[in-house]
Amino acid sequence: MYWQKDLETMDRKSLETLQTQRLTELIAHAQQSAFYGKVFTEHNITPESIQSTEDIRKLPFTTKEHLRANYPFGLASVSLDKCVRLHSSSGTTGNPTVILHSQKDLDQWANQVARCMYMVGIRDTDIFQNTSGYGMFTGGLGFQYGAEMLGTLTVPAAAGNTKRQIKFIQDFGTTCLHIIPSYATRLAEVMYSMGIDPKKDTKLKTICIGAEPHSEAQRKRIESLLGVKAYNCFGMSEMNGPGVAFECTEQNGLHIWEDYYLVEIINPITLEPVPVGEIGELVLTTLNREAMPLVRYRTRDLTRILPGECPCGRTHIRLDRFQGRSDDMIILKGVNIFPIQIETVLMGFKELGSNYLITVETVGNNDEMLVEVELDELYTDDYAVLQRLTKDIGRQLKDELLLTPKIKLVAKGSLPVTEGKAVRVKDLRTFA
Amino acid sequence: MTVHQLSIFLENKFGKLSELLALLGSENVRIIAATVADTSEFGILRLIVSDPEKAYTIFQGHGVGANMTEVLAIKTDAEAGRFAEIISLFTQAGVSIEYMYCFSLDKQSIMIIRTNNKEAAFEVIRKHHIEHVNACDLINL
Numbered sequence: 016m017y018w019q020k021d022l023e024t025m026d027r028k029s030l031e032t033l034q035t036q037r038l039t040e041l042i043a044h045a046q047q048s049a050f051y052g053k054v055f056t057e058h059n060i061t062p063e064s065i066q067s068t069e070d071i072r073k074l075p076f077t078t079k080e081h082l083r084a085n086y087p088f089g090l091a092s093v094s095l096d097k098c099v100r101l102h103s104s105s106g107t108t109g110n111p112t113v114i115l116h117s118q119k120d121l122d123q124w125a126n127q128v129a130r131c132m133y134m135v136g137i138r139d140t141d142i143f144q145n146t147s148g149y150g151m152f153t154g155g156l157g158f159q160y161g162a163e164m165l166g167t168l169t170v171p172a173a174a175g176n177t178k179r180q181i182k183f184i185q186d187f188g189t190t191c192l193h194i195i196p197s198y199a200t201r202l203a204e205v206m207y208s209m210g211i212d213p214k215k216d217t218k219l220k221t222i223c224i225g226a227e228p229h230s231e232a233q234r235k236r237i238e239s240l241l242g243v244k245a246y247n248c249f250g251m252s253e254m255n256g257p258g259v260a261f262e263c264t265e266q267n268g269l270h271i272w273e274d275y276y277l278v279e280i281i282n283p284i285t286l287e288p289v290p291v292g293e294i295g296e297l298v299l300t301t302l303n304r305e306a307m308p309l310v311r312y313r314t315r316d317l318t319r320i321l322p323g324e325c326p327c328g329r330t331h332i333r334l335d336r337f338q339g340r341s342d343d344m345i346i347l348k349g350v351n352i353f354p355i356q357i358e359t360v361l362m363g364f365k366e367l368g369s370n371y372l373i374t375v376e377t378v379g380n381n382d383e384m385l386v387e388v389e390l391d392e393l394y395t396d397d398y399a400v401l402q403r404l405t406k407d408i409g410r411q412l413k414d415e416l417l418l419t420p421k422i423k424l425v426a427k428g429s430l431p432v433t434e435g436k437a438v439r440v441k442d443l444r445t446f447a
Numbered sequence: 448m449t450v451h452q453l454s455i456f457l458e459n460k461f462g463k464l465s466e467l468l469a470l471l472g473s474e475n476v477r478i479i480a481a482t483v484a485d486t487s488e489f490g491i492l493r494l495i496v497s498d499p500e501k502a503y504t505i506f507q508g509h510g511v512g513a514n515m516t517e518v519l520a521i522k523t524d525a526e527a528g529r530f531a532e533i534i535s536l537f538t539q540a541g542v543s544i545e546y547m548y549c550f551s552l553d554k555q556s557i558m559i560i561r562t563n564n565k566e567a568a569f570e571v572i573r574k575h576h577i578e579h580v581n582a583c584d585l586i587n588l
């Protein structure tokens with residue numbers, strides 16, 4: 016049931032002692048980097064500043080802009096000969112970012128991923144197919160090494176080529192997949208269109224879905240289309256990649272590994288901690304990363320800590336389903352909108368498919384939102400029914416968002432689908 | 448008394464209609480009647496074709512969602528006042544017309560009608576001996 020019982024079920028007090036000890040060591044170690052050496056001196060921080068995990072608040076935040084400004088190696092806390100890999104994510108603006116890994120870091124990362132996979136019931140008898148892009152994208156190699164450590168037979172199929180993915184699933188008897196949610200739906204649709212019923216004609220049983228925010232309804236849809244259990248996973252390249260937090264079989268919140276990360280949830284405006292259970296921005300400190308520790312890294316991901324204990328027996332806290340990114344947040348007419356809110360409403364309509372596109376643009380002097388959504392099938396010949404559907408969607412979105420977007424029904428298959436991440440939001444506003 | 452009609456959800460996108468119709472043409476499915484009902488947002492293309500089953504399969508194969516419905520096909524002579532007369536018979540029987548479209552050939556007109564109550568519409572047709580067309584007749588037009 017547990018990959019590392021002692022660590023996963025450690026009582027809270029011992030866990031906090033472990034965190035405090037690791038945090039103190041981390042401060043001493045991070046000082047070696049050009050960046051933190053300077054920051055800690057400026058803020059008068061020494062390892063002795065840390066007496067408890069609460070003391071983390073004496074430290075300043077680290078942001079993506081810091082990573083960009085110190086590109087590529089300004090945050091390295093060891094010399095480059097100790098590093099064995101880097102992952103770089105491209106930036107649409109400015110410098111990309113780089114995360115360095117020592118061999119110890121890679122081993123720990125693989126262990127985190129193995130722990131997650133084991134938690135959802137994946138064993139060495141399973142056959143695991145990874146549909147992530149490999150290379151710089153951490154979902155590829157991250158899952159690869161974790162799955163190998165766990166001992167599954169791995170199928171590094173990488174991204175794209177749906178027909179080939181399906182062939183692998185059938186030929187090799189793939190039981191588990193790592194896949195992004197929009198692609199999981201697409202994969203299922205292609206299977207059905209080829210006359211393959213994934214429930215009867217494949218051995219799929221467990222899939223790990225992540226990298227894109229998705230609603231509970233979308234998970235349910237994926238589970239019923241493919242006949243699997245789908246588990247939500249969370250990772251980000253700054254925090255290694257996949258394996259940071261993962262759902263257990265309760266499917267109620269993602270356990271975040273607190274022996275590896277110190278978790279804070281802050282109000283993104285005031286930067287103060289929010290009470291347990293309230294939504295805020297996730298801030299993480301890597302507790303034992305060697306090559307490139309990050310202190311109080313602002314992830315821009317919005318979530319909350321689920322209060323209470325998990326029936327699975329793991330003591331590490333659970334994060335709620337991610338509410339999108341504070342960057343993805345659309346501010347329209349002074350209202351904060353998260354794409355996931357819109358998705359949740361749309362998924363409630365059985366007439367609609369799973370693809371949608373939100374466009375925000377300036378019309379005259381106004382910013383308008385257009386939601387285009389694909390009809391699943393043309394289930395009616397009646398015009399009025401479609402107009403009523405459009406109205407109902409509009410009304411429910413208005414209740415959720417407190418403003419009225421324009422709704423447009425479009426034919427199935429007409430919205431852009433890439434075999435990577437689905438395009439969900441287009442912001443065409445002109446900010447004068 | 449009824450014929451099969453195919454409805455296709457049509458976005459307002461340039462070239463979409465010709466693309467859909469070309470699918471049928473290339474498979475030798477003949478279009479007998481067609482109409483596009485349209486709002487600014489979307490349209491519904493309604494088609495009476497020589498082989499509705501085949502057309503349905505062709506659309507499915509191209510990922511185009513189509514809906515098959517039964518509609519009434521009524522034959523009248525093309526004299527002034529005949530349309531009004533027939534519609535009024537339905538109205539008197541409390542049957543409302545959801546939509547209709549017609550086409551004329553020589554001195555005859557075919558009215559394609561969708562009502563809100565199929566059984567009651569049949570009754571009107573029987574009672575007043577309204578001449579109707581079945582699927583085979585229509586295909587041979």
Ligand SMILES: [Zn+2]
Binds near residue numbers: 263265325
């Ligand atoms: Zn649990």
